[in-house]
Amino acid sequence: MHKNIFKHVGLVGLTALLAACSQQGTPSRAGALKPALNENGAVAQLGQLKYIQNELVVGYSDPEALNRVANVLGGSVVATIPEIRVGLVRFNGDAAKSSGQVFRLPGVRYAQPNLLVRGESPQPGVGTAALQAQAASADQVFDELPQYALDPRHLNARAAWDAGLTGAGVKVAVLDDPGDVTHPDLAPNWSGVAYNPFLNKVYTSGAEWVADYESDFASHGTFVASSIVAPKDGKGIVGVAPQAKFMPVVINPAVKAINEFYSDFYIARGAVWASNNGARVLNNSWGGGLSFGPIKDAFDYAMSNGTVVVASMGNSYHDEFQYPAALPGVIASGALDGSNRKVTFSTTGRHISSGAPGQDVMLANPTWLGGGHELISGTSFSSPYTAGVAALVLQKCPSATPYQVRRVMETTANSSVGSNPTGFDRDTGWGALDAGKIAATLKSCASLPAKGAYVNINVKYVDNQGTHPGVLGDVMLRGQGFRAGATDDPTPLYLSTTDAEGNGRFAEIAPGTYDVYVAGSDLSLTGGLPEERGTYVGTLSATAGSSATAPDQKNVLLTAQFPNFNPVDPYEPNDTPAEAKTIAYGQTTQTAYIFGQPQDADFFKFTAAAGDKIAANVLAAGELGGTLDSYLFLIGPDGKTVLSENDDRGTPRIDSDSEILYTIQTAGTYYLKVSSCTISCNPKSPQDDDSPFNKYQLKLQKQ
Incomplete structure (x- = not known):
């Protein structure tokens, strides 16, 4: 069974779970084939890893370092995201083979192939549902159609609206396939802009957007957006934040297939653009295992600007880390059914924040596929409901930080659901979100919980060759009082891989005292003896209100072998x-x-x-x-x-x-x-x- 370097340093399960939907019906028209909307580079594969063969994503400390990489490779810098110091270098060669060549150049934080995120089919057992009468009670009908997700026993949306929390003034970016900004349940709350990060193009015309993106394979983004912002206008459905505005950001053009995700450079560019253009919430109804690199940098940047990042837990049926949901600071959402039970497919784990409806929810179908509405299931749809509730909090308290928004939602959740009726569990997190209870509890922003913390652990290796940056090290922050194996233990646990400068960064985490565990580069990746890896155990205080520019800092000097990125084979040449x-x-x-x-x-x-x-x-x-x-x-x-x-x-x-x-x-x-x-x-x-x-x-x- 093949292993590769990127899997072991954190890019686990590099397939984008379009996390995930199951829909009823057959597309009614031929997809529009617009190859210019897709990435055109040759795709290479190393094991399960797919990437643009001649493109390298470079995290840099200064622009000179980025230019140095391009010069060494005989290539050119074709795009940058200066806010997070990431560049894309195109050259005549193979990125997987060349990354090690430039990884140790001065000023390079990381160098990795421009990885392609690829989707999977919905998980077996998610199921489909016909659009039919639901025997809905009166409190489940909001505009025209029944929506159990919003009733008093679930998201309790009307109680929040009656208290004035509608999401007014809050922009939510939907990183997904193209949302139909002309659908009657989306057009009134479209922000007026949409963005394609691959083309680096901003759209302000709904007609142009639809002409470019209508496709038999693009429906997911429309479903997602409608659960957040469908207006309360007496027609169709209503979103949980019916006066919020949404910004479509295409990370999956879905031109010829359901899953055609852009590479991680462009997903990161889309996230940064959204945050720079006023999005206070980023919804990510996708997953795929990007635990470090440009997407983590982009989300850290967004959170440092006050943007809340929400992601679906995934549909794997397992207790496991999936990314981006497991990134520090991200609000991870699991799916609940109509009885407030965890849906069987919903991924579980210690990093889960809360649960929201995600089975047989009524959402808008794009007009290019016939319009109207469908019942649909997946953690893809618990995530936007969660993002919409976050928008309600931000309307009330615009200065709330991402961690404060998270904790307001967690502390007001209905904890009676799940396996622990008195608090946290790994199936449903802190419980089912309750927008009405948020409105009743958050009478004043003075009652917001403490702000989150930013932490940076810098690691250096000391071996017989001297002192080196602690590259590819594993860093774990584990809250004190941690009960290993306990499914009801809410003690925070955060993981990070160090970059080429030895930094492991943690954004918007819970303040408090942590046990710090550090180990040198993973021997399953680099090989070597256990004593060559080295370990460190210490403590750190994460201070509420520390920031990305002034994080709580800890420096760790570790006796460990520095990995050799350019080894010499003593037997070469012996190729024939x-x-x-x-x-x-x-x-x-x-x-x-x-x-x-x-x-x-x-x-x-x-x-x-x-x-x-x-x-x-x-x-x-x-x-x-x-x-x-x-x-x-x-x-x-x-x-x-x-x-x-x-x-x-x-x-x-x-x-x-x-x-x-x-x-x-x-x-x-x-x-x-x-x-x-x-x-x-x-x-x-x-x-x-x-x-x-x-x-x-x-x-x-x-x-």
Whole structure:
């Protein structure tokens, strides 16, 4: 099973769960094919990772560093997001292979391929629902159609509206596929602007927007936006914040398919644009595992400007971290059904904030797909309900910080739902959101909870070569009083990976005292001995009101090995049988690498007599750590005939290292070829595997 560097440093599950919807009906028209709306670069793949092959996303400390990267690669800077010091470099080469080359240049915070977020189909079991009578009670009919989500037993919206909380004056950005700004339930509350970050184009004409984006595959953004801002006008449906304004930001043009997400650079650009243009809430009804890099930088920037970031937990059915929902400071929303129970598909975890209706909710269908309304399910729709409730809080208290908004919503939630009827649980968070209780409780902004905190942990490694930035380190902030394994424990827990400067940043987290745990670069990624990683345990006080410009700072000096991003293989060149290096019985090679070219293979030769029973072992990720899922071949004296091959050793399987047990039939010189599963498991379509942490040792024995 292939592993890659980006997965292990936090880009886990790099598939965008269009988190997630299930809709009824068949599109009624052909999608408009407008390829200019899509990214046009060649797509490359490394394991499960997809990226624009010739584009590198660079986090930089100063513009000179960004230009330095472009010069080293012989490329050019094609776009920047100066607010978060991120640039996009285009060059003639492969980004995955070149990132290590520039990662250690002065002033570079990170350098990674321009990753493509890709969606999945809705999770099985989410289900569809026909638009039919719901036997609704009178308090569930608001405009024309029944909406259980807003009734007194769920979001309790009317009580908030009667108290004057309607979202008036608050802009909510919807990062999604194109929302239909001409739909009768959206047009009155369109902010008048929409943005495509790939084109860097602002639209002010609804007709032009629809002409460019109407498609058989674009409906999700319309559903999402309508749950937030549909006006209370006696027609159709009403949103939970019916006087808020919405700003569509296209991160998924959905031209030819449901999921065509832009790469992370452009998603980050869209988030920054929205915050700069007055959005006080960003709704993210998508997920995909971007735990550091440009999207985290963009969300941190937005929160530092007072913009609340909301994300859906996901539809994985599991208790797990999914990003961006698990990023520090993000309000993570889970889905509840009509009985205020967690919907089975809704992802759970310690990072969940609250629950909102997400099953069979009545939402607006885009006019280009026939208009009207549909029943639809997913955490995609609990998230915008949560974003709409956040807009109600911000209307009442415009100066509230993202953490204060979160805590107001949590402390007023109906905690009787879920597995812990008296408080927090990992299924529903602090409970079902209650807009009416927020209005009743938040009589004055003086009653807002304490502000959140910003923390920066700077890590340095000390090894026998000196002191280095603590790159790829793991940092955990764990609130004191933490009860490991307890499903009802609300003690905060935040995770971060350090960048090339050794910084792990935490935005808008709960104030308080934390135990700080730091470890050097993950050995499952870089390989090495446990003592080379090093660990640190200490404490830190996160102060309410600390900021991105003046965070609570802690410096950690860690005895740990600095990872080698440009290793030298002592056996190269040994890429053909003619160049094979000699190995003898009883010998284990020095550490070598499948690294330096796209489909590297290393050859070793040995002399054997007839009847020799040999055992050849590749010690790689399973034994040494690192990223190499090895593949081993035994080749005959002609240098061509494969006598035996192995991917994973053991029956049953022990690990991803490789082993060949074989009895030699004829005396002669034989060859052992070491490669990776990514390259060799599917010879008809081999993929590249060129990580500096693809380390291994080859061991040969005569039994």
